[in-house]
Amino acid sequence: MVDSPAKLTVDYPEKLSRGTLILKTLFGWLYVGIPHGICLAVYGVAAVVVIFISWWAILFTGKYPKGMYNFVLGYLRWQLRVYSYWGYFFTDKYPPFSGEE
Numbered sequence: 848m849v850d851s852p853a854k855l856t857v858d859y860p861e862k863l864s865r866g867t868l869i870l871k872t873l874f875g876w877l878y879v880g881i882p883h884g885i886c887l888a889v890y891g892v893a894a895v896v897v898i899f900i901s902w903w904a905i906l907f908t909g910k911y912p913k914g915m916y917n918f919v920l921g922y923l924r925w926q927l928r929v930y931s932y933w934g935y936f937f938t939d940k941y942p943p944f945s946g947e948e
Contacts, residue, residue: 894922921946
């Protein structure tokens with residue numbers, strides 16, 4: 848088995864709310880998609896710019912600048928939390944508006 852640099856840990860939900868599932872399916876675009884979508888779109892544009900700049904930094908220095916790495920990592924964490932809640936139904940816990948651990 849090859850050791851991967853990225854690890855994803857998701858706890859199996861023993862029980863999920865049927866009511867929350869119906870609400871997410873019918874109105875998720877309204878209470879999850881709009882606020883998180885707008886914020887993630889802006890954050891995503893910034894992340895693309897940071898990725899472009901970091902590409903050049905890696906090319907010339909051979910290292911990923913720590914601040915840029917953490918910025919992109921925060922974006923990916925936030926995006927994955929929103930997808931886990933709204934798209935994949937892994938959890939009933941509303942995702943926070945942050946990319947922190």
